[in-house]
Amino acid sequence: MEMLANGLIAIIDRIGENWTLALGGGLIGALFGAFAQQSRFCLRAATVEFSRGKIGEKVTIWLIVFTAAVAGTQALAALGLLATTEARQIASPQSLSGAALGGLLFGSGMVLARGCASRLLVLSATGNLRALLSGLVFAVVAQASLRGFLSPLRETLARPLTTVSTGGNDLLVMTGLNTTQAASAGAIALILAVITATWSRAGAWRTFAAFLVGLMVPLAWLFTHTMRGIVFEPIQMNALTFTGPSADTLMLFLTPPGSMIDFEVGLVPGVFAGSFLAAWLTGQLKLQGFHDGASMRRYLLGAAMMGFGGMLAGGCAVGAGVTGASVFALTAWITLFSMWLSAGVTDWLIDRRHEEAAPATPPFGVPAAE
Template structure:
């Protein structure tokens, strides 16, 4: 059944929701199987290793960009019609929001999409953290945190650069960019083979990346058949998480669109994948300190993601696939903050506490100094 027949039968809004749910389910299932996670890749890289986790992230990243450029080359999608390139964006928000998101990602032990996938497998830490993330994201969009978000986003925008299109600003043509991305995809495949992540995980990572151009194609196609305006968009989890939260607090049927179908779709896809492979397992917090860490990280990601205009997927993959300058700034800031937070919180401070604990231990009798 093609999209036009589907829209005639269910209506434009429900077709968008169904499309979001289907694409989300594919993303969730393959993300669960590939273990796609920007946090894991950032930690691996910051600790001086380019291993399997980095290979998975690079496969997703390069596949998403290559697929999006291929759509553009076939005139099936135009990046200039997206929100990221059609209107001014905040560079200061991208930088500050990326730093906050990267810090929160390490504290919560996963980015927003990873928390959603983990919660579907029975991880109660991720489920509660994801709820906090959605609440803070909504508060940053329309609630008491929105004035602070506006204040941080205002100082520097893409009006100062004249464009948010990195290809335009750099003078690189789409064919040249496509060639570079294909080379990057080839290098990612080689890295995956070298690190021995396996054929299935490699294919799953490629499938995760392919969900980004698939969503671009779907929402673009809907603009040609829908009676009401349709936003051309792809995968992101900050705004959609906030929208999904409000869906349960609003009148039934008041919020029906692509974003609202995406988040439940990811959850369902990850759950089914974990169920089939026997990976469902209930997991909880390991004390108050752990809980405080997770919830603080989730709150930082909620505000940071909304300030930056995207999360590790929304900016770091989807926005990067259309070469939005702000998305690349956000991605770079996430990597910097994640590496610094991992070094400080998970390496330096534990090492210092271990040395202090060792110093407090009494010396054995045979080595104690005599008076």
């Protein structure tokens, strides 16, 4: 820990605090993007597979990412290298109503857009123009929900029920568990997920890549926690999330240079670069567009729902569903449950029924699964 802090201090002396944060976000994002592209990690794919009564490679890949993030984060906390109580999800009041409603919107949106926020970013780097345009719409709506004309609606929906009424947002405190017990439970769950991945024939490389994707969450927690202790200006301890950072990255191009440089702004281009390099090195770059107008409307509606839902819930499928859950934030688990529920219902209402009626024709002009 001391060695990491000393190394970061040396970098800060050369390029400054903000650029060091952005560099760390970029490097962690690049690793996340590369391994997410190789593992094909995707919550939307996992929820659809599960809702259709199957626990196959898509579910197990998501489970490996999730359990690795939880086990790694709690292990750092148990070793005294991380104070999870300083995380934004725990340290400040959160909206329970926003978590539930936002999760429902986000889950339906990611089925319509055929990918969550992080998956759209990864796919866009490989040449998927559907994902690129959907990602831009997602970022615009997220920014409008954060500071624009949709922010009053978001605040109204988030206000009715907050963690103030529950006495906090820390599930470990509520259940009386400690970080050692949480880390042990996470490790056991990870082992079971790996066994399931072997049974489902997910492949050794995909399984290992998914494990590394999950480890990016505790690595990001450790980096921002360490930076928090050595920088002069106070910063928020955070890990991986894509709703707020996508909005901030969009605004970076509309504001004076250097005015918004931080960890989260470095994260988004880092993920894009890492995914592009992984796809390029493995020969998976390919330009893809919309099939027709109906397909385009579906994607853009889904992206807009994710932008508003993610900001209302306080995070996306990764930000709330993995990062928030890794510190056992109550709202994150509510959001994650809502996403799985609404994704399964949306798949049944829109995709599965049409596939059963006309199995040879993708619903609404949607191309084959990414």
